[in-house]
């Protein structure tokens with residue numbers, strides 16, 4: 177199974193082009209979508225989920241045109257939108273039964289499937305109380321469960337880890353790893369380390385365009401030899417920030433340890449090269465394109 181996006185564009189109005197000439201082929205496994213605010217990630221995900229129509233270009237699931245035949249993907253789609261709304265008076269069971277009815281999922285196995293999903297997102301103990309009383313992270317977890325109701329083959333998660341604590345993040349990662357065996361999973365996150373631990377491949381978007389798409393280790397490779405650390409005095413930091421792109425700072429005794437990108441490739445005196453992470457590469461690549 178493959179999702180082929182070719183020359184996709186979305187123009188909301190005369191001034192705003194949210195997605196521009198975007199082409200990408202997505203196969204089974206997890207694709208992490210990264211990009212700064214307003215890059216067009218949610219717009220792209222809405223188009224794939226057939227919530228929004230593109231202004232141009234094509235989208236094929238295998239060889240079926242999903243812009244012309246949205247129902248063909250809806251049957252196999254699970255989608256967690258960024259602004260996922262819940263029905264506060266329903267409990268988790270009632271809510272999932274309601275979504276199942278809307279998706280046309282039913283039959284004898286439904287109750288069992290709901291039980292399994294609630295267990296998967298660790299909500300079994302809270303399944304009988306109204307969703308309105310849930311915390312933000314619990315609401316997010318019921319959102320994840322509803323996306324999985326129809327045993328989807330294409331899963332789209334827009335910022336799924338928002339509000340999840342570290343333990344729930346880990347549980348989510350495990351759930352995704354299990355599902356990735358035979359589904360296409362696309363997920364966006366502002367938390368680069370989440371993408372780093374979940375995604376096989378990474379696509380970076382900026383200003384509606386695709387900057388790069390590759391297996392994670394190849395993206396990281398693009399920043400190798402550019403990332404350094406140096407110890408500075410407090411008084412040196414401001415001037416240093418004007419010359420280099422600072423990624424992170426940490427106090428160390430009476431000095432500051434600064435992690436930075438050297439765009440020119442040459443490092444400041446006394447710097448030591450460090451191994452690049454996905455976050456370093458993401459900052460390096462988006463900086464180069466801004």
Ligand SMILES: Nc1ncnc2c1ncn2[C@@H]1O[C@H](COP(=O)(O)OP(=O)(O)OP(=O)(O)O)[C@@H](O)[C@H]1O
Pocket residue numbers: 188189192193194211212213214215216217218219220258
């Ligand atoms: N309905 C709309 N009408 C007009 N412009 C819109 C609409 N929805 C989004 N946009 C604009 O399109 C651009 C892309 O927005 P989008 O929400 O897709 O980006 P994003 O990468 O998901 O951002 P974020 O990480 O902040 O969620 C932004 O400039 C946004 O303001």
